[in-house]
Every structure is written in C-alpha cells, then in structure tokens.
Amino acid sequence: xxxxxxxxRITRRGVSNIIVQNEFIKLLQSGRKLRLKMGFxxxxxxxxxxxxxxxxxLRQLQDLGHQVVLIVGDWTAQIxxxxxxxxxxxxxxxxxxxxxxxxxxxxxxKVVDQERAQVVWQSEWFGKFSLSDVIGLTGRFTVAQxxxxxxxxxxxxxxxxxxxxxxxxxxxxxxxxxxxxxxxEFGGTDQMFNLLVGRELQGIMGQCPQQCFLMPILVGTDGIxxxxxxxxxxxxxxxxxxxxxxxxxxxxxxxxVAYFEYLTDIPAEEIAEMSRDMAAEAVNPMNLKKRLAGEIxxxxxxxxxxxxxxxxxxxxxxxxALPEDMPVVSLAALAVAxxxxxxxxxxxxxxxxxxxxxxMINQGAVELFPPGSPSxxxxxxxxxxxxxxxxxxxxxxxxxxxxxx
RNA sequence: GGAGGGGUGGGUGAGUGGUUAAAGCCACCAGACUGUAAAUCUGGCGUCCGGAAGGACUUCGCAGGUUCGAAUCCUGCCCCCUCCA
Numbered sequence: 001x002x003x004x005x006x007x008x009r010i011t012r013r014g015v016s017n018i019i020v021q022n023e024f025i026k027l028l029q030s031g032r033k034l035r036l037k038m039g040f041x042x043x044x045x046x047x048x049x050x051x052x053x054x055x056x057x058l059r060q061l062q063d064l065g066h067q068v069v070l071i072v073g074d075w076t077a078q079i080x081x082x083x084x085x086x087x088x089x090x091x092x093x094x095x096x097x098x099x100x101x102x103x104x105x106x107x108x109x110k111v112v113d114q115e116r117a118q119v120v121w122q123s124e125w126f127g128k129f130s131l132s133d134v135i136g137l138t139g140r141f142t143v144a145q146x147x148x149x150x151x152x153x154x155x156x157x158x159x160x161x162x163x164x165x166x167x168x169x170x171x172x173x174x175x176x177x178x179x180x181x182x183x184x185e186f187g188g189t190d191q192m193f194n195l196l197v198g199r200e201l202q203g204i205m206g207q208c209p210q211q212c213f214l215m216p217i218l219v220g221t222d223g224i225x226x227x228x229x230x231x232x233x234x235x236x237x238x239x240x241x242x243x244x245x246x247x248x249x250x251x252x253x254x255x256x257v258a259y260f261e262y263l264t265d266i267p268a269e270e271i272a273e274m275s276r277d278m279a280a281e282a283v284n285p286m287n288l289k290k291r292l293a294g295e296i297x298x299x300x301x302x303x304x305x306x307x308x309x310x311x312x313x314x315x316x317x318x319x320x321a322l323p324e325d326m327p328v329v330s331l332a333a334l335a336v337a338x339x340x341x342x343x344x345x346x347x348x349x350x351x352x353x354x355x356x357x358x359x360m361i362n363q364g365a366v367e368l369f370p371p372g373s374p375s376x377x378x379x380x381x382x383x384x385x386x387x388x389x390x391x392x393x394x395x396x397x398x399x400x401x402x403x404x405x
Numbered sequence: 406g407g408a409g410g411g412g413u414g415g416g417u418g419a420g421u422g423g424u425u426a427a428a429g430c431c432a433c434c435a436g437a438c439u440g441u442a443a444a445u446c447u448g449g450c451g452u453c454c455g456g457a458a459g460g461a462c463u464u465c466g467c468a469g470g471u472u473c474g475a476a477u478c479c480u481g482c483c484c485c486c487u488c489c490a
C-alpha cells in the first residue's frame with residue numbers, strides 16, 4: 001500500500017487529469033503489476049521536454065514495479081495525428097521507421113527504465129489485419145461520436161477538411177490498447193479523445209477498460225505555445241549541455257514554477273516557497289532559473305556537464321566574453337575566400353550568405369578580438385586583411401570562430 | 406453528376422499588366438537596454454557583383470503563349486477545398 005502522500009505525488013504532480021481517478025488509485029493499490037501504455041509516432045523521432053513530463057510519470061510508476069509497454073506506431077504514423085491541419089504525411093519507408101525508432105528509443109530510455117519496458121510494433125497485429133477486421137472496428141463507432149472530438153468538431157464547423165484516414169487514427173490507436181491489454185494509457189490532454197476511444201473499445205471487446213492518464217501541455221520557450229519542434233520553441237533531450245542550459249535560461253519567468261513541478265523532483269514545499277519568494281520579489285527569478293536549468297541539464301547529462309554549462313552561460317552570455325572552445329578556422333582558407341569581409345565570414349561558416357554577412361557588419365554585429373589587443377568592431381564591409389593568428393571573431397551574441405594558420 | 410472557391414516568400418495574407426524582390430502581421434536575425442526574463446525602442450529579413458550609388462540573376466503550383474513588359478491576361482496540365490445531389 002502506498003501512503004496518501006505517495007498516491008498524491010503520483011496522481012497530482014505534473015498530471016492534468018486521470019480518467020477515472022479513483023479507479024486508478026484502486027488499481028494502484030491493488031498490488032497488481034500494471035501495464036502502462038505509451039505510443040510513439042515514428043515520423044517524429046525526437047523527444048523534447050514536453051514529452052518528458054509524461055515519461056517521468058512512467059518512470060515513477062516503473063519505480064513502483066509496473067511495466068511500460070511502448071508501442072511503435074508504424075501504422076498510425078502513415079496517417080498522421082490529426083491535430084491541426086497537418087497535411088497527410090508522406091509514407092515513411094521501412095528503413096526510415098527503423099532508424100527513427102532507434103533514435104527515439106535511445107532518447108526514451110534516458111528517462112524510462114529499460115529493464116521494465118517492453119517495445120512492441122503495431123505491425124505485430126495490424127500486419128495481419130484484413131479488410132473485414134477494419135470494417136469490424138469501424139462498425140463499433142459512429143460519425144457523431146467522432147465529431148465530438150474538439151479538433152474534428154472545430155474543423156467540421158469551419159468547413160475545413162477532415163480526411164477519412166484521420167478518423168481511422170483514433171480507432172487504430174484504440175485497438176492498440178486491446179492488443180496489448182493495457183491498464184493505463186498516457187498522453188497529453190490533447191490526446192484525451194484518442195485515449196478514451198481505447199478505453200471504450202476495450203470495454204466493447206470484453207477487456208477491463210484502461211485508465212487514461214492525461215499530462216499537462218508544456219508551454220515552450222516562447223512562453224506562449226505548446227512546446228513543439230516545428231515551432232522551434234523546444235528543448236530536446238539530445239541537446240548539448242550548453243544549449244539545454246541556455247534554452248532553459250531563455251524561458252519567461254512565469255514558467256519557472258511549472259517547469260520545476262513537471263520536470264524535476266524538487267519537493268513540492270520547496271517549489272511553493274520559490275513561488276512565494278518570487279511573488280514577494282524576495283529572490284531574483286534568474287537565480288531560480290539557473291537552478292532549474294542546472295537540474296534539468298544534470299539529469300540528461302551529469303553534474304559536471306551542468307556546472308560547465310552554467311559557467312559557459314555566465315561567461316558567454318552574461319559577461320559577453322569569448323568561450324573557451326571555439327571552432328577553429330584556418331587563415332589560409334579565408335585568404336582565398338576574399339576579397340571582402342563578407343566573403344570571409346561565409347567561408348568561416350559564421351553567416352550563411354554574403355548578404356547576411358554584409359547585414360551583420362552594417363549592423364555592428366561583427367567584432368574582432370586580436371590576441372593581446374583591444375577588440376574592434378567591423379563597421380564596414382571593407383577589403384579583407386588577414387588578422388594575426390589567434391584572433392577570434394564574434395558574430396552576434398553567440399557565433400564564434402578562432403583563426404589560426 | 407452539378408455549382409463554386411483556391412494554390413503567392415518560414416507561417417498568415419494583400420496584390421489582378423509596369424511605381425512589385427512582391428503591403429501588413431507573426432516568426433526570425435542584429436543593435437540599444439538587460440537577468441539570453443518581461444516590457445520597450447531602432448534596423449534588417451532571396452542570391453550574387455559593387456566601397457557606394459547602382460546593377461545582374463532567381464522567386465508568386467507546373468508547362469507553354471500574348472506583350473516592349475506578367476504574380477497579374479490566354480491555353481493546357483497538376484493539386485487542394487466547400488456546397489448541392
């Protein structure tokens with residue numbers, strides 16, 4: 001039996017909703033080893049902090065002895081999750097799916113315990129599906145039921161397209177629950193409909209309906225939209241310590257508490273205290289954010305890496321100094337790139353086109369650091385003259401190169 | 406089967422013969438400020454040549470055509486959406 005405090009930690013922290021809450025608690029207290037379903041779309045192989053919220057929950061339950069079943073959605077990936085007006089995706093080849101799955105799993109197991117996880121592929125059951133199986137599946141539901149779903153309802157009323165395959169998506173995902181006999185399925189709140197169809201289908205097919213664990217949507221680094229790769233407001237679990245730390249530092253202050261809550265193990269009381277301190281302006285939120293960035297970076301890398309990332313952040317970003325490690329570029333290569341500085345910046349990989357180089361120079365974003373002498377700002381796209389070896393170039397805030405022979 | 410609408414730069418979306426490398430907004434980049442927070446201000450945002458002024462090239466679904474000149478007109482093709490049945 002878990003203590004009430006433990007149950008609370010499992011069912012409340014970083015959780016948006018559980019359907020059905022008390023059934024789930026009963027299940028949790030039953031002592032049975034639960035099968036925890038998690039699906040993954042192999043057309044999107046990268047994991048970011050938004051996904052981590054749910055993965056952490058899986059991990060907590062694994063630590064209580066439960067079993068994770070990860071489903072590689074090699075069939076549903078072909079349909080595309082009907083969130084928004086996503087155009088039907090091109091079919092992935094088998095090789096692409098395998099490669100994506102490998103990449104995903106490597107990231108997945110940074111949070112989830114591999115020992116208590118099982119990986120299955122949808123094709124294990126859908127590969128054998130016949131048309132009559134599909135018809136049998138569709139026969140269980142009505143259009144009206146599916147139009148209940150927010151996204152469909154909205155698009156329908158706005159006369160925007162809904163592909164028929166999109167209606168199939170929840171069905172296939174639901175059948176996954178039947179195939180693996182899941183006890184609990186995990187997903188974001190935007191997945192509620194899909195998870196509920198699974199629950200319903202299990203009931204129809206004589207299984208015990210799964211519980212649905214809905215995770216809150218994590219707001220991305222822009223502070224406005226849901227974290228997602230396509231919006232480029234994400235922090236990937238595969239990123240370098242420096243990038244991870246830096247991206248977290250760019251979060252708006254108002255997200256600090258939620259990130260602590262969803263993505264760290266810092267005790268709730270302590271988070272509440274931070275929240276109070278910030279409200280009372282008793283702390284500089286930046287310091288809390290540094291702690292947050294440190295915690296998360298250390299989790300995905302390690303303590304020393306996080307400390308290093310912090311040092312680099314303080315040096316490069318806060319003090320505007322040069323980093324220790326800069327890409328090295330050979331002066332010989334630059335000399336032939338000429339004739340002007342803008343050409344050289346392209347050759348050094350600091351800008352993507354001559355025009356961009358000119359813009360940077362015109363805007364005063366290019367600075368030279370000759371060894372032992374004061375830095376100077378390039379204000380005109382003049383004739384390139386090779387600086388002395390050891391000179392560093394900075395373009396904007398965080399693009400650097402060190403020039404050597 | 407019938408009727409209608411539409412495909413423009415990363416997104417949205419104006420533009421229906423030259424003043425359009427293509428408004429506005431968003432995103433993004435740089436500068437100032439600063440805590441890579443918030444807020445604000447300024448500039449930039451196709452490529453290449455030129456110190457600059459300026460020039461050249463490529464871009465508005467695809468292929469042709471008309472014209473001194475086309476994102477805009479014509480022809481064919483491809484694709485998408487809605488409504489009625």
